[in-house]
Amino acid sequence: MATASAARASIWIASGTLLSRVLGLARSMVLVAAIGATGFATNAFGTASQVTNVVYTLVATGVLTSVLVPQLTRARLRPGGGADYVNKLITLALCGSLAVCAVVAALLPTLMGWLGTHWTEPGQLALATGFAFWLLPQIVFFTLYTVLGEVLNSRSLFGPYAWTPVLNNVVAIAGLAAFVIVVGADPDGERTAAEWPEGGTALIAGSATLGVTLQAVALFFFLRRAGVSYRPDFKFRGTGLGATARLGGWTFLGVLVSQIVALALNQGMNRAAGGEAGIAAWQLASLVTVLPHSIIVMSLVTSRFTRMSVAAERGDTGALRADLSLVARLTVVSITLMAVVIAVLAGPITRILMASASVERLYPVMAVLICHVTGAVAFSVLFVLNRGFYAHSDTRSPFVIQAAIAVCSLVAIAGSLLLPSGAATAFITLATNLLFWVQLGVTFVVLRRRLGGVGGRAIVRSWWQSAVAGAAAAAAGAWLLHVFGGIGVDSWALSGAGAALATCAAVAALMTTVYACCLLLVRNGEAGQTLGIIASRFRRA
Numbered sequence: 001m002a003t004a005s006a007a008r009a010s011i012w013i014a015s016g017t018l019l020s021r022v023l024g025l026a027r028s029m030v031l032v033a034a035i036g037a038t039g040f041a042t043n044a045f046g047t048a049s050q051v052t053n054v055v056y057t058l059v060a061t062g063v064l065t066s067v068l069v070p071q072l073t074r075a076r077l078r079p080g081g082g083a084d085y086v087n088k089l090i091t092l093a094l095c096g097s098l099a100v101c102a103v104v105a106a107l108l109p110t111l112m113g114w115l116g117t118h119w120t121e122p123g124q125l126a127l128a129t130g131f132a133f134w135l136l137p138q139i140v141f142f143t144l145y146t147v148l149g150e151v152l153n154s155r156s157l158f159g160p161y162a163w164t165p166v167l168n169n170v171v172a173i174a175g176l177a178a179f180v181i182v183v184g185a186d187p188d189g190e191r192t193a194a195e196w197p198e199g200g201t202a203l204i205a206g207s208a209t210l211g212v213t214l215q216a217v218a219l220f221f222f223l224r225r226a227g228v229s230y231r232p233d234f235k236f237r238g239t240g241l242g243a244t245a246r247l248g249g250w251t252f253l254g255v256l257v258s259q260i261v262a263l264a265l266n267q268g269m270n271r272a273a274g275g276e277a278g279i280a281a282w283q284l285a286s287l288v289t290v291l292p293h294s295i296i297v298m299s300l301v302t303s304r305f306t307r308m309s310v311a312a313e314r315g316d317t318g319a320l321r322a323d324l325s326l327v328a329r330l331t332v333v334s335i336t337l338m339a340v341v342i343a344v345l346a347g348p349i350t351r352i353l354m355a356s357a358s359v360e361r362l363y364p365v366m367a368v369l370i371c372h373v374t375g376a377v378a379f380s381v382l383f384v385l386n387r388g389f390y391a392h393s394d395t396r397s398p399f400v401i402q403a404a405i406a407v408c409s410l411v412a413i414a415g416s417l418l419l420p421s422g423a424a425t426a427f428i429t430l431a432t433n434l435l436f437w438v439q440l441g442v443t444f445v446v447l448r449r450r451l452g453g454v455g456g457r458a459i460v461r462s463w464w465q466s467a468v469a470g471a472a473a474a475a476a477g478a479w480l481l482h483v484f485g486g487i488g489v490d491s492w493a494l495s496g497a498g499a500a501l502a503t504c505a506a507v508a509a510l511m512t513t514v515y516a517c518c519l520l521l522v523r524n525g526e527a528g529q530t531l532g533i534i535a536s537r538f539r540r541a
Contacts, residue, residue, distance in 0.1 A: 012158060012159050012162070013158050013159070013162045013298070013299040015162075016159060016162030016163035016165075016166065017162050017294050017295050017298060017299060018295050019163075019166050020162070020163070020165040020166050020168075020169060021291050021294055021295060023165075023166060023169035023170065023173065024165075024169055024287060025287065025288075025291070025353070026169070026173060027169050027172050027173050027176065028284055028287055028353060029352070029353055029354075029355065030173055030176040030177060030180065031045075031176055031204075032187060032284070032353060032354050032355075032357070033180060033185045033187050033355070033356055034176050034179050034180050034183075034185060034186065034204070035186055035189060035191065035204075036186055036187055036188055036189020036190070036191075036280075036357070036361075037189065037280055037281055037284055037353070037354050037357065037361070037365050038188075038189050038272070038274070038275050038276060038277060038278065038280065038281060038361060038364060038365070039188070039189020039190060039191075039274070039275070040121045040124055040127075040189065040191065040192060040193065041127065041186075041189065041191055041196065042189050042278075042280040043124070043128075043270065043272065043278040043279055043280050044124050044125075044127040044128035044131060045128070045131050045204065045205070045280070046278070046279040046280035046282075046283050047112070047115050047116065047128050047132075047266055047270060047279055048112075048128050048129075048131035048132035048135055048205070049131070049135055049208075049283070050115075050262065050263075050266045050279060050283070051104075051108070051111060051112070051115070051132050051135075051263075052132070052135040052136065052138050052139060053262075054259040054262055054263060055100065055104050055139050056138065056139050056142040056143065057255055057258075057259055058252070058255055058256060058259055059096065059097055059100050059139060059143050084233065086151050086228050086230075087228075087230055087231055087232070087233040088233045088234075088235065089147060089151075090144075090147055090148065090151075090230055091232045091233050091234060093143050093144060093146075093147040094140070094143075094144060095234075096143075097139055097140040097143040097144070098140055100139060101136055101137065101139045101140055104136060104139065105133070105136055108129065108132055108133065108136070109129060112125060112128055112129045112132060113125065114267065115128075115263065115266055115267050115270060116128060116270060117267060117270070118267070118270050118271045118421075119270060120273065121192075121193065121273075122193055123192075123193025123194070123196070124193065126193075127193065127196060127201065130201045130205075131201055131204070131205045134201060134202060134205030134206050134208075134209060135205050135208060135209055137209050137212075137213070138208070138209050138212045141209075141212045141213045141215070141216040141217075142212055142216070144216040144217075144219075145164070145212070145215055145216035145219060148161075148216065148219035148220065148222075148223065149161035149219060151223070151226065151228065152219065152222055152223070152226050155226040155227065155228075157222060157225060157226050160218070160219055160222040161219070162299075164215045164216075164218045164219060165215055167211070167214050167215055167218060168211035168212055168214065168215035169211065170211070171207060171210050171211035171214060172207055172208045172211040174207065175203055175204065175206065175207020175208065175210070175211075176204060176207065178203060178207075179200060179203045179204055182197075182203070183197045183200055183203075185356065187354065187355075187356035187357040187361075188275075188357055188358055188361055189275075189361075250395035250396045250398075250399045251395040251398075251399070253399050253403075254395070254398055254399035254402045254403070257399070257402055257403050257406045258402060258406065260406070260410075261406050261409045261410060261413075261432075264409075264410055264413050265282075265409075265413055265428055265432065266279050268413045268416050268417070268424055268425075268428055269282055269424060269425045269428060271416075271417075271421040271424050272421055272422070272424065272425060273421055275360070275361055275364065276364055276421060276422040276425075277364035277365055277367065277368050277422070277425040277426065278425055279425075281364060281365045281368050281425060282368055282372075282425055282428075282429060284353060284365060284368075284369075285365065285368045285369040285371075285372040285429070286372060288342060288349060288353070288369060288372075289339075289342060289369070289372045289373050289376050291338075292334065292335055292338035292339075292376070292380075293335065293376070293379065293380045293383070296330075296331070296334045296335065296338075297327075297331050297334075297335065297380045297383060297384065300327050300330060300331070300384075301327060301383065301384060301387055304323050304327060307319075307323065308320050308323050308324070308387060308388070308391040317451055317452065320388065320391060320451065321451055321452075321453060321454055321455060322455070324384065324385065324387070324388050324451075324454050324455070325454055325455025325458055325459060326455075327384050328381055328384045328385065328454070328455070328459050329455075329458060329459055329462040329525075329526050330526055331377075331380045331381050331384050332377060332381060332459065332462045332463050332466050333462055333465075333466050333519070333524065333526045333527065335376055335377045335380045335381075336377055336466040336467065336469075336470045337466075337469075337470065337473065337511070337512065337515050338376065339373050339376040339377055339470070340470045340471075340473055340474045340477070340511065340515075341473075341477065341507075341508050341511050341512075342369070342373045342376075343370055343373050343474070344474055344477040344478055344481060344507065344511065345477070345481070345503070345504050345507055345508065346366050346369045346370045346373075346487075347362065347366055347481075347486075347487035347491075347493060347494055347500075348481075348487075348493050348494065348499075348500035348501075348503045348504045348507075349369065349500070349504065350362045350365050350366045350369060351493070351494045351496070351497060351499075351500035352497050352500045352501055352504070353365075355496070355497035359489050359494055360489070362494065364422070364425075364426075366487070367426045368425055368426050368429050371426050371429040371430035371433065372429050372433060373433075374430060374433045374434060375432070375433025375434060375435075375436035375437065376433075378433075378436035378437045378439070378440045379433075379436045381440055381459075382436060382439060382440045382443055385440070385443050385444060385447055385454065386398050386443065388447050388450070388451060388454065389447065389450070392450070394450070397446055397447075397450070398443070401439060401442050401443055401446065402439065404442075405435050405438060405439045408435055408438070409431070409432050409435055412427075412428065412431035412432065412435070413428055413431075415427075415431075416428050416431075444456070458525075462524060462525070462526060465519060465522045465524045466519070466524070468518060468522060469514075469515045469516075469518035469519045469522070469524075470515065472514050472515070472518045473511040473512070473514045473515040473518070474511070476510050476511060476514045477507045477508075477510060477511040477514075480506060480507050480510050481493065481503065481507055484503045484506070484507075
């Protein structure tokens with residue numbers, strides 16, 4: 001019964017996340033149509049949004065997300081179900097994020113000046129700073145969304161957190177569509193500062209912020225269903241917030257290190273000029289590669305993390321190890337397929353995202369996408385294994401590992417300065433993704449010592465089985481892509497969005513079939529279980 005409930009929760013979360021991510025891709029496609037994927041305006045907007053994301057990640061993810069569910073789970077055991085803790089936590093999050101927002105606003109011109117050190121286009125820094133001020137309130141509402149979402153998740157009300165981003169994307173798409181209708185499209189990113197329209201900054205960035213605001217506020221309507229009636233409470237003593245703050249200290253330091261790397265990465269990629277790939281191309285590629293992670297891995301982890309935390313609280317290490325091993329194996333099998341499909345279809349995928357751009361503009365973004373996918377499996381499995389630490393409220397170990405990897409990332413970013421500006425973004429992307437594999441290896445060894453094992457043999461078995469199946473699927477996909485004309489300038493697969501979509505559908509179907517057959521041939525347990533579930537449902541039907 002518990003397994004069926006977890007399966008339903010995963011499907012519900014995945015459905016909302018899938019729709020949200022599909023709309024997110026549509027949003028990016030409209031943004032590319034409006035201001036391009038390379039060039040003056042899109043890199044200005046990408047840099048401004050990166051600043052907002054960095055600060056939000058420090059405030060919300062750094063302090064709250066990784067430690068909040070275990071603390072909320074413990075708070076529910078108190079008299080009153082921990083309602084006082086929740087009220088104080090929401091109040092503190094609002095006050096803290098407002099204070100941070102004010103500090104960032106004061107420092108914003110200086111920060112944007114540093115990030116735009118390599119810009120030579122007149123007016124680009126001013127445009128980026130204008131975008132950033134319009135996006136700044138997102139810090140408050142993203143923080144609120146995170147806190148409310150984790151409160152609902154801790155009470156097994158998973159749907160709203162997964163589904164409210166749909167509202168955000170709809171509003172943002174409407175704003176971008178209005179920009180295209182009123183101002184006109186610029187898919188190659190050739191609009192200069194002198195041609196930038198009055199009110200265009202407010203229309204693009206303002207609609208994005210409005211979407212985030214509605215996404216956060218909508219969660220308040222679901223709190224009562226979770227047994228919480230929110231009332232502002234400024235008495236922060238005596239409810240365990242100090243323990244959360246102490247636990248969040250190591251997490252905050254870890255996220256701080258990663259966000260320093262993100263800002264350095266942003267500055268390094270801002271060397272791009274003209275039609276070269278820069279921060280906007282990197283963000284577009286990230287959106288594609290994170291899609292499978294968000295749909296599959298996040299839904300699995302979200303529905304099971306509360307259970308992991310309860311197992312750790314009870315000292316049931318065996319149950320925690322079993323959950324970690326199962327989710328890690330499912331992650332390896334699913335993300336390997338997604339990674340090889342994206343790698344083979346990087347060209348047609350880029351054409352779909354940049355439907356109206358000239359073919360020559362596709363190749364820089366295509367290269368970044370291929371580099372980005374090299375670390376997809378490692379990133380997702382690392383995300384799963386780190387939950388083993390967080391379930392035990394151990395945030396120090398991931399920080400120490402992450403800090404060492406961050407130093408290597410900074411060295412790689414500095415090394416990109418020796419390369420031509422057009423190659424910097426692809427080089428940084430490849431180096432930082434390969435470092436995920438190093439971080440994963442170290443994390444696995446440390447966590448195995450901590451838990452006395454994490455089902456390593458079963459995970460490695462799934463890994464090599466997936467690698468063999470992935471190689472066969474990649475060969476089959478590359479052959480069929482060649483039949484469709486490859487990715488040359490005159491190829492049919494890149495001739496338009498419709499041709500690219502047809503190519504992706506055919507090639508992905510072939511690759512999935514080959515991959516599944518190979519997994520069954522090598523007797524992969526996860527594939528066999530999935531096939532058995534499907535077969536049993538067909539028999540019942």
